[in-house]
Structure formats: structure tokens, C-alpha cells
Amino acid sequence: MASVTKVIxxxxxxxxxxxxxxxxxxxxxxFIEARNVLARLKERVGEMxxxxxxxxxxxxxxxxxxxxxxxxxxxSRRDGGSFRTAGAQRLRRLIGTS
Numbered sequence: 001m002a003s004v005t006k007v008i009x010x011x012x013x014x015x016x017x018x019x020x021x022x023x024x025x026x027x028x029x030x031f032i033e034a035r036n037v038l039a040r041l042k043e044r045v046g047e048m049x050x051x052x053x054x055x056x057x058x059x060x061x062x063x064x065x066x067x068x069x070x071x072x073x074x075x076s077r078r079d080g081g082s083f084r085t086a087g088a089q090r091l092r093r094l095i096g097t098s
Contacts (some may be wrong), residue, residue: 056095
């Protein structure tokens with residue numbers, strides 16, 4: 001495939017740039033550290049999601065609790081224990097699996 005390159009000419013002589021506040025080494029350091037933390041968090045979330053997705057797809061039970069719904073679990077127990085299925089379905093919707 002051929003790539004398309006678009007060149008935009010910018011004339012700095014005719015454009016007056018406003019005086020900008022100096023960027024400190026402290027600000028740069030904080031920015032770089034925050035970016036690194038974000039990258040590590042994204043990686044960790046991806047690992048966690050993959051693990052949960054794999055276990056759900058293999059039919060793992062979901063422990064009842066805050067993220068599954070207590071009320072539906074109590075009601076479903078009377079229906080023969082389908083609360084695990086309901087909890088798994090809710091978790092699948094949460095992480096985007098079918």
C-alpha cells in the first residue's frame with residue numbers, strides 16, 4: 001500500500017507567538033512519571049481483563065458480592081442457584097464479552 005504524506009507549511013515570521021511560561025524539570029519529571037504509571041496500569045488492566053475473560057469463557061463461577069448484586073443472588077438461590085449465571089452474565093457485559 002502506498003502511504004500519503006501531507007506537508008503543511010507554517011510561517012513563524014508572520015505569526016507572533018505569545019510568551020510562554022517556562023516548563024520546569026520538576027513538571028517534566030512529574031509528567032513522565034505519570035505517563036509511565038498510566039502505561040503500567042493499562043498493561044495491568046489488560047492482564048486482569050484477559051484473566052477474567054478466560055475464566056468466564058471456561059465457565060468459572062462468580063462469587064456473589066458488591067459487583068454481582070446481592071438482591072438478585074438471594075432471589076436466584078430460590079430459583080435453583082442460577083445466581084452464578086446471572087453474575088457471570090453481568091460481568092461479561094461489564095468487560096464486553098458475549
